[in-house]
């Protein structure tokens with residue numbers, strides 16, 4: 263495989279599993295946007311499947327060549343407890359470890375994790391924990407299955423991160439400034455169009 | 456801003472980007488299989504100019520041009536290699552006298568090796584203390600050295616999108632590689648053909664790690 267995604271990777275129906283997780287030091291359903299609203303299967307359903315939301319976006323931007331299959335009654339786990347504390351994942355910036363643990367927990371809970379094309383791990387925003395390096399809104403594999411949503415389950419973050427899993431990179435959209443942490447400031451408001 | 460106009464602008468924006476992306480796929484596909492396939496679905500879509508060619512290499516740009524940095528501090532690498540040679544050929548009775556110098560050099564070498572792993576993994580692997588040499592080195596020295604790693608594991612290409620508070624348009628990005636081996640997450644540094652790899656659910660990883668930084672050899 264090269265830096266370009268293969269056609270089978272970007273085309274056709276892509277199934278999505280959402281793993282909701284909590285921690286011994288941060289219990290309960292993930293909270294959206296540091297507010298009071300829980301990230302529930304019905305919230306997932308509306309952000310993904312409502313008209314004009316994530317699924318439509320992927321369909322439209324690919325001219326119908328890809329579709330996202332997500333059924334909130336079967337493709338979302340209950341809230342699964344992670345083996346390590348939220349603080350320890352966040353302080354070590356250990357997102358890949360967190361995803362590994364989340365996949366294992368989902369497998370134990372009876373989900374055929376490896377059968378899904380995309381696997382999202384969703385948790386409350388951990389940026390405020392002491393020593394947290396989880397300062398991202400979302401993370402994703404570039405041409406890979408995995409994505410992370412750090413407490414912001416909305417169209418912007420979810421659509422953006424799913425785009426990365428298809429191989430969309432910021433250089434596809436935006437000028438790269440040449441430093442490891444570039445400031446792109448494109449926003450999702452389109453003001454850099 | 457109300458929801459609908461925002462979504463509309465957003466969709467337009469993504470459409471603009473995605474058209475470029477998928478056009479490119481389509482062009483490649485057309486080259487591969489001829490014009491019959493793939494084009495019909497886009498009838499009526501005005502062709503866009505081909506987007507600027509993106510680099511094939513998925514690589515985080517280097518923060519520091521570290522090779523020159525490394526060579527300016529390289530003497531400690533040499534000194535330590537010489538010390539290993541001296542130590543390994545010394546009779547056991549004479550080794551004790553060499554030990555404190557070895558520990559001192561190993562400590563000084565450590566940040567140099569860490570920098571090499573992160574910024575010049577190919578050189579890091581070339582300069583790593585090999586498994587044969589390690590056998591005869593004492594634990595008091597080994598504790599400061601890179602550890603050999605051999606595993607089949609995930610090799611994820613990670614795009615981190617730093618959206619402060621999830622929403623502000625101003626944000627930064629970071630591209631890096633990661634793996635998990637024995638319940639431990641590592642940042643992975645690659646060179647050669649692996650720079651072209653997309654995220655791999657499982658691959659053979661051979662290399663050396665210091666702390667949570669792992670330099671991985673080219674694919675066999």
Ligand SMILES: [Zn+2]
Pocket residue numbers: 432446447448449626627628
């Ligand atoms: Zn950006």
Ligand SMILES: [Zn+2]
Pocket residue numbers: 422426432614615616628
């Ligand atoms: Zn991004």
